[in-house]
Each structure stands twice: as structure tokens, then as C-alpha cells.
Amino acid sequence: MILSVLKENIENIIFDLDGTLWDPMPMSIKAWHTALNRFDCIENPISQEDIQGIMGMQHNLVGEKLFPYLSKEQQDEVINSCYMQEVQDIKQAGGVLYPGLEAVLETLGKKYDLFIVSNCQAGYIEAFYEYHGLGAYFKDFECSGNTAMSKAINIGMLIKRNTLRNSIYVGDTLGDYLAAEDNKLPFVFADYGFGQVPDIHYAITQIGDLEQML
Missing domain, CATH: 3.40.50.1000 (HAD superfamily/HAD-like)
Structure with missing residues (x-):
């Protein structure tokens, strides 16, 4: 219109x-898997649906949604590791630009x-x-x-x-x-x-x- x-x-x-x-999905999935493998406290592997479900969510609210079984301190540590890995991976390989x-x-x-x-x-x-x-x-x-x-x-x-x-x-x-x-x-x-x-x-x-x- x-x-x-x-x-x-x-x-x-x-x-x-x-x-x-x-x-950003291919980049995000790879980055999150890399980061989450560092933590023994994660109960279930992250899925594409999990990551897609947080797209557009305010960044500091993501930990509570994905990892409600962790303490706030643990959530912050895990999420910050994932976020740092994303930034690192973007700098190295970028993402998929729309045509x-x-x-x-x-x-x-x-x-x-x-x-x-x-x-x-x-x-x-x-x-x-x-x-x-x-x-x-x-x-x-x-x-x-x-x-x-x-x-x-x-x-x-x-x-x-x-x-x-x-x-x-x-x-x-x-x-x-x-x-x-x-x-x-x-x-x-x-x-x-x-x-x-x-x-x-x-x-x-x-x-x-x-x-x-x-």
C-alpha cells in the first residue's frame, strides 16, 4: 500500500x-551453541525456535524467558556470554543480508x-x-x-x-x-x-x- x-x-x-x-538466525544459532557449551548449568540445548522466540525482545529480559530455572546472576552470566559470542561472530563472518x-x-x-x-x-x-x-x-x-x-x-x-x-x-x-x-x-x-x-x-x-x- x-x-x-x-x-x-x-x-x-x-x-x-x-x-x-x-x-541473523544462522549466526545466532552457531554463536549461542558455542557460548552455551561453556556452561554445565544449561538443562536443554537451545533450538532455533527458542532463539526465534526472543527476536525483538528487549535484550535484558531474555535470560528470564530462556533460563527460568537459573538465578538472575546465572542468567546474566549465560546471556552475556551468548551476546559477546554473537558480536564476535558477526565481526568474523557477518549475517545474512536480505536481498x-x-x-x-x-x-x-x-x-x-x-x-x-x-x-x-x-x-x-x-x-x-x-x-x-x-x-x-x-x-x-x-x-x-x-x-x-x-x-x-x-x-x-x-x-x-x-x-x-x-x-x-x-x-x-x-x-x-x-x-x-x-x-x-x-x-x-x-x-x-x-x-x-x-x-x-x-x-x-x-x-x-x-x-x-x-
Whole structure:
């Protein structure tokens, strides 16, 4: 669906990362298996469904969901090890970019300022930039790993920090949609990602659809 009313006024596009710009699942599964093998306290092997189930979740809430049988201290130790392994693996081998991503960013970046707000850990976005060489396309980013805040708050912080007006948010989960709503931003649903969102006005089936939509 065309953003007909908003199209002429949009100045900025804020993106989620996982499930929106790339598929981190192969990288994440490998990294988590590597990290969890260091701990004798883990009762069951981590599965793809487990990791997919935490996509979009605020990073500091993941331990309680995946390892409720561990103490908070143990949860933090285990999760931090997994997060550090992810960042290390991204720096070494990257992840799976959605087809045509860089070309789309290059095209959109000529007309709009581009940003990222993700619920990932500190260092994750920087590693994504570093390995794939995409940092130059984005003006700024924020994540829960830096602030320990929700996505809604982080979007608001980024908007205030960059004095943004006329922005939209592109994401793939219900949490992304609610965070956009909290900031009164139009939301574009990436329905090729990891979540489901009911009653969506604007949706894309591949990242390249943004070029036609905007």
C-alpha cells in the first residue's frame, strides 16, 4: 500500500535490525551453541525456535524467558556470554543480508536520513556495520544494550537527539508496532521477518518494496 498521505512529508526512516534488514538466525544459532557449551548449568540445548522466540525482545529480559530455572546472576552470566559470542561472530563472518539491502539503502539514503533502533546488545549494531560495510548509510542508532530501556523509549531518545520530524518506523514484530505507536510514528510492517502484527495499514514483503512504497 502506498503511503499516499505521508509520502511527500517523510524525512526520516528508522529501521529495526533483526528480521527487517537481515536474518541473523544462522549466526545466532552457531554463536549461542558455542557460548552455551561453556556452561554445565544449561538443562536443554537451545533450538532455533527458542532463539526465534526472543527476536525483538528487549535484550535484558531474555535470560528470564530462556533460563527460568537459573538465578538472575546465572542468567546474566549465560546471556552475556551468548551476546559477546554473537558480536564476535558477526565481526568474523557477518549475517545474512536480505536481498538487495545495500542497493535499497543507497537509494533511500539519497532522499531520507536513515537510522536503526534495535533491542539488541551493545556492540551488535557496530559489528553489523563493520562486517557488512553499511555504517555510512545510517545517521545514528540506539539499542537497549546501551540504555537498558525499551524500544519505545529508545526511539524517542533517538528522535530527540537528532531533532527528527516526519519519521516512520520499519519493523517486523508486534513490539516494533507498539513502539512506533507510542511515538506516534507510522509503522511499516516487514512481513518477511520474525513476527506477526494484526491490522497493519502498510506492509512490505521484501526490503526492496520500500523503494516503490516511498
